[in-house]
Amino acid sequence: xxxxxEVAGLTKHFGPVKAVDDLSFxxxxxxxxxxxxxxxxxxxxxxxxxxxxxxxxxxxxxxxxQPFPALRDPVHTVGAVLDGGMLHPGRSGRNxxxxxxxxxxxxxxxxEELLQLVALADAAHRRAGGYSLGMRQRLGLAAALLGxxxxxxxxxxxxxxxxxxxxxxxxxxxxxxxxxxxxxISSHQLAELGQxxxxxxxxxxxxxxxxxxxxxxxxxxxxxxxxVAGPDVRRLGDILYQAGARVSGDPTQITVADRTGEEVGRVxxxxxxxxxxxxxxxxxxxxxxxxxxxxxxGGPS
Amino acid sequence: MINVVNSELFKLRxxxxxxxxxxxxxxxxxxxxxxxxxxxxxxxxxxxxxxLGIVFGPIVRALALVIGILAVTNEFRHGTITPTLLVVxxxxxxxxxxxxxxxxxxxALGFVxxxxxxxxxxxxxxxxxxxxxxxxxxxxxxxxxxxxxNAALGVGVGxxxxxxxxxxxxxxxxxxxxxxxxxxxxxVRDWLPKYGLGGVSNALSGVYGDDADFLSQPVxxxxxALYAAIVMAIGLVxxxxxxxxx
Ligand SMILES: Nc1ncnc2c1ncn2[C@@H]1O[C@H](COP(=O)(O)OP(=O)(O)OP(=O)(O)O)[C@@H](O)[C@H]1O
Ligand SMILES: [Mg+2]
Numbered sequence: 149x150x151x152x153x154e155v156a157g158l159t160k161h162f163g164p165v166k167a168v169d170d171l172s173f174x175x176x177x178x179x180x181x182x183x184x185x186x187x188x189x190x191x192x193x194x195x196x197x198x199x200x201x202x203x204x205x206x207x208x209x210x211x212x213x214q215p216f217p218a219l220r221d222p223v224h225t226v227g228a229v230l231d232g233g234m235l236h237p238g239r240s241g242r243n244x245x246x247x248x249x250x251x252x253x254x255x256x257x258x259x260e261e262l263l264q265l266v267a268l269a270d271a272a273h274r275r276a277g278g279y280s281l282g283m284r285q286r287l288g289l290a291a292a293l294l295g296x297x298x299x300x301x302x303x304x305x306x307x308x309x310x311x312x313x314x315x316x317x318x319x320x321x322x323x324x325x326x327x328x329x330x331x332x333i334s335s336h337q338l339a340e341l342g343q344x345x346x347x348x349x350x351x352x353x354x355x356x357x358x359x360x361x362x363x364x365x366x367x368x369x370x371x372x373x374x375x376v377a378g379p380d381v382r383r384l385g386d387i388l389y390q391a392g393a394r395v396s397g398d399p400t401q402i403t404v405a406d407r408t409g410e411e412v413g414r415v416x417x418x419x420x421x422x423x424x425x426x427x428x429x430x431x432x433x434x435x436x437x438x439x440x441x442x443x444x445x446g447g448p449s
Numbered sequence: 450m451i452n453v454v455n456s457e458l459f460k461l462r463x464x465x466x467x468x469x470x471x472x473x474x475x476x477x478x479x480x481x482x483x484x485x486x487x488x489x490x491x492x493x494x495x496x497x498x499x500x501l502g503i504v505f506g507p508i509v510r511a512l513a514l515v516i517g518i519l520a521v522t523n524e525f526r527h528g529t530i531t532p533t534l535l536v537v538x539x540x541x542x543x544x545x546x547x548x549x550x551x552x553x554x555x556x557a558l559g560f561v562x563x564x565x566x567x568x569x570x571x572x573x574x575x576x577x578x579x580x581x582x583x584x585x586x587x588x589x590x591x592x593x594x595x596x597x598x599n600a601a602l603g604v605g606v607g608x609x610x611x612x613x614x615x616x617x618x619x620x621x622x623x624x625x626x627x628x629x630x631x632x633x634x635x636x637v638r639d640w641l642p643k644y645g646l647g648g649v650s651n652a653l654s655g656v657y658g659d660d661a662d663f664l665s666q667p668v669x670x671x672x673x674a675l676y677a678a679i680v681m682a683i684g685l686v687x688x689x690x691x692x693x694x695x
Pocket of ligand 2: 191
């Protein structure tokens with residue numbers, strides 16, 4: 149069975165600029181994959197190549213085993229929101245969706261359903277030129293969902309959304325993934341994906357710098373570790389110390405610098421210890437992110 | 450393909466620019482046809498349809514070109530090309546659908562404009578006793594086909610030159626100024642005024658009878674269709690290789 153999305157050796161040069169450089173990754177069904185990188189890292193270019201909008205210099209990108217332009221039924225296979233407004237300012241939101249629905253033989257019933265879903269029903273008759281950034285994003289999302297697609301590709305969909313909107317989106321994406329769909333979502337903030345993504349692909353300057361389940365990435369944190377408190381922590385500390393872990397602390401509370409919460413939990417279970425608290429500590433998501441993407445680089449360069 | 454053409458027709462209907470251009474074209478033709486037919490003092494040899502054809506041919510032609518160009522370049526200007534290509538990834542199919550939609554609308558526009566001219570001529574010719582019927586058939590056909598082909602040419606130009614302002618300014622400057630100027634150069638003078646866009650479009654309007662400086666109406670129609678097809682074909686080849694980054 150082909151991966152939902154498979155990117156292999158993808159490269160794009162814009163003149164002298166290597167926007168994407170030999171990038172490979174896969175996205176599977178039933179999972180939300182975060183696609184992370186600082187400004188200019190090549191996220192949008194990668195997604196546009198995946199969707200047949202930008203021609204790769206070399207390499208390939210396929211959706212369910214086929215290049216996007218070769219899909220027999222693109223609308224029902226892939227839905228995408230790419231960055232930016234991308235609306236005709238003089239056309240109403242409803243008519244915008246209808247132009248897309250008509251082109252793929254989808255009825256206006258579905259358009260109304262989606263306007264309800266993204267909470268735009270009341271504004272749908274207004275000219276899109278007057279929409280706020282968040283409203284444009286919602287309309288874009290509605291367009292992506294027209295064909296109830298199996299694969300969703302979202303380029304910074306949280307841009308312009310208010311906190312309620314972001315939470316709604318997060319829950320919605322989780323729900324889509326739980327229905328067995330594949331979701332690829334780009335962002336330049338690791339924290340934003342913290343509660344959404346299962347896996348992350350991190351790129352910097354067009355190259356892949358990390359690909360792993362989000363949990364792994366987080367536990368890679370520099371100076372991370374776990375803090376444990378409770379009656380048996382002294383014994384726990386001894387056991388871990390003998391196993392070669394870096395342990396510090398006092399009789400009521402210890403810090404284990406180089407073990408994950410799960411690893412410590414296993415030791416606790418194995419030795420039937422009693423604890424009252426086990427907290428992962430260490431670097432914030434931001435720190436991890438900066439470490440992966442090469443310090444504070446990125447941003448205006 | 451039918452779905453895509455439908456969607457394109459719907460796009461054209463749901464923006465003010467198109468409705469305005471159509472309205473302006475028809476209003477100019479209607480008001481000015483009636484004024485000319487009602488008030489101009491024709492003398493014995495004048496044929497009202499000929500005058501209408503010469504006056505309105507270039508105006509409707511320019512509007513048709515602009516309509517065709519807008520149908521394509523609007524998508525690039527506003528970035529709607531991205532969502533559109535996500536629904537219809539085959540660029541050739543998309544652009545051909547636009548061509549069909551624009552052709553349909555331009556045929557209607559040309560036919561109605563022609564009918565207004567021929568109609569005013571006939572009615573006032575009867576009332577004021579001048580020859581209002583000569584060239585009627587040729588003018589009606591010429592307006593219908595000429596408008597459609599110029600709109601098709603506009604679509605081709607839009608596919609080739611995505612920049613809206615560039616495409617419109619470019620084609621209008623070439624078609625209405627440059628071509629006439631270049632046509633003054635001695636060596637070019639022999640063929641450009643006859644075979645260029647302006648000359649062919651004028652010949653297509655059908656009101657020049659047997660004038661040897663103009664091609665016959667059917668030949669002019671075929672030649673203009675060929676020009677439009679060539680521009681469209683080059684545009685499609687270029688369009689397929691292009692990166693859509695906005
Ligand atoms: N059409 C283009 N022409 C030239 N260079 C381009 C073009 N599109 C992108 N680039 C360059 O390619 C690189 C990657 O850009 P891209 O938009 O893919 O980054 P991104 O990760 O999406 O950034 P952001 O977080 O700001 O959206 C940048 O250096 C950019 O300047
Ligand atoms: Mg981007």
